[in-house]
Amino acid sequence: MSDPQLTPGPLAGLRILELADETGQFCGKLLGDLGADVLKIEPPGGEPNRRVGPFLDDNPHPDRSLSFWYYNTSKRGVTLNLETADGRQLFRRLAATSDVILETFRPGFLASLGLDYQSLRAQNPGLIMCALTPFGQTGPWRGYLSSDLLHMAAGGEMASSGYDEADVPNAPPIAPGGGNAWHTGCHFAYMAIMAALVHRTVAGQGQYIDASIHEACALTTEAAIANYIYRGEVLRRQTGRHHAANPTPRTQFRAKDGTYVCALVGGRLNSKYVGELADLLDTNGMAGDLKDPKYQDPAVIAANTSHIIDDLVANFIGSLPAEEVYHAAQSRGFTWAAVRAPEALFEDPHLHDRGFWKEVGHPELGRSFVYPGEVAIYNASPWRISKRAPLIGEHNTEIFCDELGLSRSELCVLAESRVI
Amino acid sequence: MSRLRALENVRVVDFSWVRAGPWATRWLGALGAEIIKIEWPENERGRLPSTTTPQNLEVNLNTSGNFNDTNVNKKSLSLNVRTSKGLEIAKRLIAVSDLVIENFSSRVLKNWGLGYDELRKIKSDIVYVSMSGYGHTGRHHHYTTFGPVAQAASGLTYISGLPDKPPAGWGWSYMDDTGGMYGAMCALTGLYHRNMTGQGQHIDLSQMVSSVPLNGPALLDCSVNGRGSRRAGYPPGNRAHWPGTPLVNNYRGPTVAPHNAYRTHPGEYNDWCAIVCHSDKEWRRLVRVMGTPPWATSPKFETVGGRLQHQQELDDKIEAWSTTLGKYELTERCQAGGVRALPVQSAEDRVERDPQLRHREMYLEMEHPALGLHKVQNAPFKLSETPASNHLPSPLIGQHTREIVEGLLGYSLEELRAGFADGTLWPIKRARLGYMEEMLR
Numbered sequence: 001m002s003d004p005q006l007t008p009g010p011l012a013g014l015r016i017l018e019l020a021d022e023t024g025q026f027c028g029k030l031l032g033d034l035g036a037d038v039l040k041i042e043p044p045g046g047e048p049n050r051r052v053g054p055f056l057d058d059n060p061h062p063d064r065s066l067s068f069w070y071y072n073t074s075k076r077g078v079t080l081n082l083e084t085a086d087g088r089q090l091f092r093r094l095a096a097t098s099d100v101i102l103e104t105f106r107p108g109f110l111a112s113l114g115l116d117y118q119s120l121r122a123q124n125p126g127l128i129m130c131a132l133t134p135f136g137q138t139g140p141w142r143g144y145l146s147s148d149l150l151h152m153a154a155g156g157e158m159a160s161s162g163y164d165e166a167d168v169p170n171a172p173p174i175a176p177g178g179g180n181a182w183h184t185g186c187h188f189a190y191m192a193i194m195a196a197l198v199h200r201t202v203a204g205q206g207q208y209i210d211a212s213i214h215e216a217c218a219l220t221t222e223a224a225i226a227n228y229i230y231r232g233e234v235l236r237r238q239t240g241r242h243h244a245a246n247p248t249p250r251t252q253f254r255a256k257d258g259t260y261v262c263a264l265v266g267g268r269l270n271s272k273y274v275g276e277l278a279d280l281l282d283t284n285g286m287a288g289d290l291k292d293p294k295y296q297d298p299a300v301i302a303a304n305t306s307h308i309i310d311d312l313v314a315n316f317i318g319s320l321p322a323e324e325v326y327h328a329a330q331s332r333g334f335t336w337a338a339v340r341a342p343e344a345l346f347e348d349p350h351l352h353d354r355g356f357w358k359e360v361g362h363p364e365l366g367r368s369f370v371y372p373g374e375v376a377i378y379n380a381s382p383w384r385i386s387k388r389a390p391l392i393g394e395h396n397t398e399i400f401c402d403e404l405g406l407s408r409s410e411l412c413v414l415a416e417s418r419v420i
Numbered sequence: 421m422s423r424l425r426a427l428e429n430v431r432v433v434d435f436s437w438v439r440a441g442p443w444a445t446r447w448l449g450a451l452g453a454e455i456i457k458i459e460w461p462e463n464e465r466g467r468l469p470s471t472t473t474p475q476n477l478e479v480n481l482n483t484s485g486n487f488n489d490t491n492v493n494k495k496s497l498s499l500n501v502r503t504s505k506g507l508e509i510a511k512r513l514i515a516v517s518d519l520v521i522e523n524f525s526s527r528v529l530k531n532w533g534l535g536y537d538e539l540r541k542i543k544s545d546i547v548y549v550s551m552s553g554y555g556h557t558g559r560h561h562h563y564t565t566f567g568p569v570a571q572a573a574s575g576l577t578y579i580s581g582l583p584d585k586p587p588a589g590w591g592w593s594y595m596d597d598t599g600g601m602y603g604a605m606c607a608l609t610g611l612y613h614r615n616m617t618g619q620g621q622h623i624d625l626s627q628m629v630s631s632v633p634l635n636g637p638a639l640l641d642c643s644v645n646g647r648g649s650r651r652a653g654y655p656p657g658n659r660a661h662w663p664g665t666p667l668v669n670n671y672r673g674p675t676v677a678p679h680n681a682y683r684t685h686p687g688e689y690n691d692w693c694a695i696v697c698h699s700d701k702e703w704r705r706l707v708r709v710m711g712t713p714p715w716a717t718s719p720k721f722e723t724v725g726g727r728l729q730h731q732q733e734l735d736d737k738i739e740a741w742s743t744t745l746g747k748y749e750l751t752e753r754c755q756a757g758g759v760r761a762l763p764v765q766s767a768e769d770r771v772e773r774d775p776q777l778r779h780r781e782m783y784l785e786m787e788h789p790a791l792g793l794h795k796v797q798n799a800p801f802k803l804s805e806t807p808a809s810n811h812l813p814s815p816l817i818g819q820h821t822r823e824i825v826e827g828l829l830g831y832s833l834e835e836l837r838a839g840f841a842d843g844t845l846w847p848i849k850r851a852r853l854g855y856m857e858e859m860l861r
Contacts, residue, residue: 153693187601218782340573
């Protein structure tokens with residue numbers, strides 16, 4: 001452990017073949033950042049999601065998509081046309097020595113090419129294959145088209161998120177952004193792959209995994225399902241806070257700088273909390289009547305809930321910038337936070353202390369850029385970005401010539417016939 | 421038929437509470453690990469307060485519906501770890517376990533004398549996953565989170581909402597669900613590494629930090645292009661782009677129209693359907709599904725540029741059509757015509773009306789001794805050889821105390837009784853539950 005740059009990650013030694021579009025690339029990134037050798041196999045010309053922006057300097061090019069960059073760190077990249085006989089033969093050779101295949105094709109596509117799990121496994125009994133698809137391999141919706149927004153609709157995320165009528169009359173349900181349907185599917189796919197890998201360390205055998213993004217999203221709305229199953233409740237959307245069967249006090253307040261603070265107060269108001277709240281508000285001379293001994297009485301607190309939250313807490317937060325409220329509150333034990341835009345995180349000293357931000361070199365540009373790094377610190381086997389996303393076909397010679405033994409002239413022929 | 425389980429013979433000491441930690445161990449349990457949940461009724465958080473107890477039952481430690489769904493596949497040991505005798509029992513349990521997992525604030529286990537350096541003395545190859553709000557290192561390690569706070573501090577709340585309105589945020593603790601995912605992912609990764617190398621480790625996970633990379637492309641747009649997310653038209657609600665604002669990618673996929681949620685018949689609270697066209701070809705399919713109305717063939721809607729430029733008019737016209745159909749009928753018509761569409765579904769819709777989730781057996785019934793027969797959520801993946809399954813209902817508090825203390829750790833029945841009498845295994849002043857009296861006979 002002397003040099004963390006040399007210590008292998010926890011998944012060192014694993015070879016992953018990734019045949020994944022925007023729905024599954026994050027799973028491959030997680031495997032790669034944790035030390036696996038992830039080989040991304042793209043169609044000749046590159047994955048279509050290389051065309052998703054934003055782009056470096058707003059100059060669109062398949063090697064300049066920041067979305068593609070982000071989701072494909074720590075991978076090597078080759079191009080291969082599986083719809084040719086030569087492409088399939090090369091793929092089989094790679095599959096024979098790989099540990100995991102992650103694929104996101106529509107159900108039945110690989111089998112139609114003769115690349116189904118059973119035939120690949122015949123030459124490699126330890127092989128694990130994970131098919132991550134919008135709806136799984138079976139069922140009436142298996143052939144349906146989807147998108148991130150559609151999954152947030154059908155998975156229940158939208159039914160839970162939105163606005164109080166007073167804030168935005170007639171508001172639609174809101175799908176949180178950022179591509180989190182794909183993230184959610186990838187988290188569960190990663191878990192399933194790791195379970196199969198742990199099992200293989202004991203049993204020696206691989207297996208097939210049929211993972212569904214729709215199911216993953218449908219599982220990811222906390223107690224909404226339990227509220228229905230146990231109480232028959234359908235929950236209402238509320239601005240910036242939990243869905244609820246009946247309206248709950250607001251938790252999002254506008255700060256002096258025009259941004260917001262998330263302050264969880266409702267449901268916590270006992271006499272001890274009110275005393276501590278009075279001290280916090282008093283730091284800016286905003287305690288109002290909160291130091292009055294009458295607030296030792298729970299009945300008085302209950303009768304004044306709206307006064308405490310909508311007047312005193314709201315006015316206190318409105319008197320200070322959001323970041324100041326955040327740190328003043330947290331340092332006194334209040335579970336509150338500033339509602340930050342993503343770019344504010346670059347200034348967060350706590351993330352710097354944890355070594356979260358990573359410089360990732362882009363040698364072809366002669367530049368390096370700051371990327372978000374590890375969410376967990378592994379003290380014996382680091383999580384780390386090993387390299388930037390591959391350029392199109394960047395590792396074709398490394399894999400097809402150096403590893404599989406093709407000659408350069410054979411490689412040229414394959415390129416000319418659009419096999420690679 | 422009894423099947424192999426992926427985590428057969430893996431034992432987990434689970435100190436976790438509330439939601440994120442228990443959601444992690446729920447899945448390790450479904451994959452076959454033996455989960456021993458250590459609880460103490462005096463400072464229990466997860467069973468109470470309960471807002472999911474059925475209306476016909478008394479709210480108590482054993483009747484939270486959400487606790488049941490979050491804690492299937494586990495055993496419960498009631499144990500006061502803050503006593504020396506309780507700590508000794510915890511240590512004996514750790515000595516015969518593979519994984520320790522907890523989601524307390526950052527110094528709790530260390531203060532109990534169960535920091536990683538101590539844990540590895542008890543079991544040299546132990547895998548220890550801590551799931552605190554801000555992690556165990558860094559200047560704000562003592563800050564605390566619930567899901568909404570991690571979401572706010574990390575930038576996740578901000579990216580949900582309509583432009584020029586307050587953030588709508590996430591209507592639930594997304595980062596308790598997703599934080600739980602990361603807990604389980606770290607545990608599995610640590611176990612794999614241990615099986616391959618013989619080496620355990622401490623994995624210091626942070627709920628707040630794990631939220632940040634979920635904004636990856638937005639963060640790169642800032643670190644690479646210098647563009648922040650506090651800008652006109654962002655976040656663009658359910659659209660890929662907000663009309664009248666600069667054309668900039670919104671980090672959800674391609675910038676296209678239509679891309680929105682539309683009202684459907686009969687216009688109740690959750691009668692909405694999301695429709696997206698990723699290309700001109702998909703738009704022409706939607707035009708056909710709508711019956712080729714004259715407005716839709718106007719040249720201004722022919723190209724993605726035109727549809728983005730006239731997006732408000734486009735959305736209004738689509739909605740005039742969508743409100744004539746129910747959301748499931750609309751979905752079926754669109755999908756049959758090759759158009760991306762799915763209904764907004766409430767929990768009731770998912771459990772009762774979603775034909776795909778029904779086909780995949782997402783919700784299967786399970787008997788719980790206090791709650792009765794109810795549906796429980798299943799895994800979203802099917803492993804061919806070692807399927808995940810819900811095989812135990814959530815434990816009653818302390819239900820397995822004897823099985824673990826006597827059966828697994830080898831204490832005598834007299835010692836068990838003494839532990840109940842002296843406040844190690846149940847609070848002295850709290851009435852014992854019926855099954856505990858049974859257990860002590």
